[in-house]
Amino acid sequence: MHYVCTHCGKRTPTDTLTPHCECGGLFELDFEPPKWDESRIHKDTWNLFRYRDFLAVDDAVWPSVTMGEGMTPIIEYDESVYFKMDYAMPTLSFKDRGAATLVSHMKAIGVQKCVQDSSGNAGNSVAAYCARAGIECEIFVPEGTSPKKIDMIRAHGATATVVPGNRDHCADVCRAKVRDEGVYYANHVYNPYFYEGMKTYVYETLEQLGRIPRHIVVPVGNGTLFIGVVKALEHLQASGVITEFPTIIALQSQLCDPLYQAVLQKAPEPARITPEPTLAEGIAIGVPMRGRELLDMTYRHDIRFVTAPEDQILKVRADIARRGIYCEHTTAANYAAYLEYVRLYGPTPDALVTMCGAGIKSDH
Numbered sequence: 001m002h003y004v005c006t007h008c009g010k011r012t013p014t015d016t017l018t019p020h021c022e023c024g025g026l027f028e029l030d031f032e033p034p035k036w037d038e039s040r041i042h043k044d045t046w047n048l049f050r051y052r053d054f055l056a057v058d059d060a061v062w063p064s065v066t067m068g069e070g071m072t073p074i075i076e077y078d079e080s081v082y083f084k085m086d087y088a089m090p091t092l093s094f095k096d097r098g099a100a101t102l103v104s105h106m107k108a109i110g111v112q113k114c115v116q117d118s119s120g121n122a123g124n125s126v127a128a129y130c131a132r133a134g135i136e137c138e139i140f141v142p143e144g145t146s147p148k149k150i151d152m153i154r155a156h157g158a159t160a161t162v163v164p165g166n167r168d169h170c171a172d173v174c175r176a177k178v179r180d181e182g183v184y185y186a187n188h189v190y191n192p193y194f195y196e197g198m199k200t201y202v203y204e205t206l207e208q209l210g211r212i213p214r215h216i217v218v219p220v221g222n223g224t225l226f227i228g229v230v231k232a233l234e235h236l237q238a239s240g241v242i243t244e245f246p247t248i249i250a251l252q253s254q255l256c257d258p259l260y261q262a263v264l265q266k267a268p269e270p271a272r273i274t275p276e277p278t279l280a281e282g283i284a285i286g287v288p289m290r291g292r293e294l295l296d297m298t299y300r301h302d303i304r305f306v307t308a309p310e311d312q313i314l315k316v317r318a319d320i321a322r323r324g325i326y327c328e329h330t331t332a333a334n335y336a337a338y339l340e341y342v343r344l345y346g347p348t349p350d351a352l353v354t355m356c357g358a359g360i361k362s363d364h
């Protein structure tokens with residue numbers, strides 16, 4: 001298996017320990033999944049590796065890494081909205097999808113030590129899966145990260161290093177360590193194996209509903225779910241399973257919206273913004289590293305962007321909780337943004353919204 005550089009096109013074997021191409025460009029996988037065919041789902045595998053025929057994964061390793069991630073329920077929230085309950089995962093967030101495939105790859109190529117930066121959830125997932133795989137890890141989180149996320153990271157035996165400043169600075173500090181010490185970068189944005197797991201969000205939805213909903217609401221910080229969803233839908237479209245691409249409604253925080261601003265201006269690069277503190281810590285990314293890629297996909301598929309009104313996040317979270325569903329602040333922003341979209345553009349039926357983080361994670 002090879003990576004291809006998104007900048008210069010150079011191929012690099014995927015057992016490399018470097019985080020990006022020599023030229024600095026980010027990698028993508030040179031992997032074309034076979035045509036979608038439901039009979040190729042391994043229905044006796046009760047985790048996301050049931051879709052392994054369509055994922056770049058190493059068959060020998062994933063069984064010792066999986067913790068039963070994926071296979072999350074879809075529930076009808078009201079007549080227009082389905083929630084996909086993606087906090088029903090081993091570490092209580094959707095990032096377990098990507099961590100399961102990334103850490104399986106790391107184990108397959110013999111990584112023994114890694115670092116990662118995160119707003120909390122991705123680091124939490126990587127810490128847990130590394131613990132399972134016997135890989136040492138250090139997670140960098142920005143100051144102000146929900147303490148419960150930090151506690152969970154430490155409980156898995158990882159070092160949690162809290163970096164003063166915002167989320168983007170935290171990433172810079174971690175990347176400096178990767179550069180200076182050559183340690184493996186188990187990062188959800190850089191490493192294409194993470195996206196393999198995120199694709200299963202769509203495959204599962206298709207298997208569960210027997211179709212793809214008309215609207216798919218996706219939060220975008222660095223865009224790992226966004227990229228996974230687009231790649232999987234492109235795969236289904238190329239396989240003739242769907243003829244029409246659903247409308248993807250991508251959301252950002254009102255206080256940190258570089259992609260939303262870029263789309264307003266039809267710009268090819270994320271806008272330069274100054275992130276302001278938001279309750280939606282998980283999407284507080286001022287400089288999304290794959291910004292150009294995300295915008296290419298946006299224009300290719302006419303993806304809509306909307307922002308989550310900051311003053312609605314706590315209210316929406318409380319309203320959802322009163323109906324039995326306790327999600328974290330960033331996740332409440334998903335539904336707040338959906339409601340904002342309805343307010344702006346009218347009824348938006350048959351919408352799938354991700355409940356991607358559990359409420360207890362952001363209680364403090």
Ligand SMILES: Cc1ncc(COP(=O)(O)O)c(C=O)c1O
Pocket residue numbers: 093119120121122219220221222223224225226282283285328330331356357
């Ligand atoms: C709860 C939650 N929602 C959304 C996101 C955004 O994910 P991404 O940065 O991959 O777009 C995160 C990222 O950590 C998160 O924790």
Ligand SMILES: [Zn+2]
Pocket residue numbers: 005006007008009010021022023024025
């Ligand atoms: Zn390159």
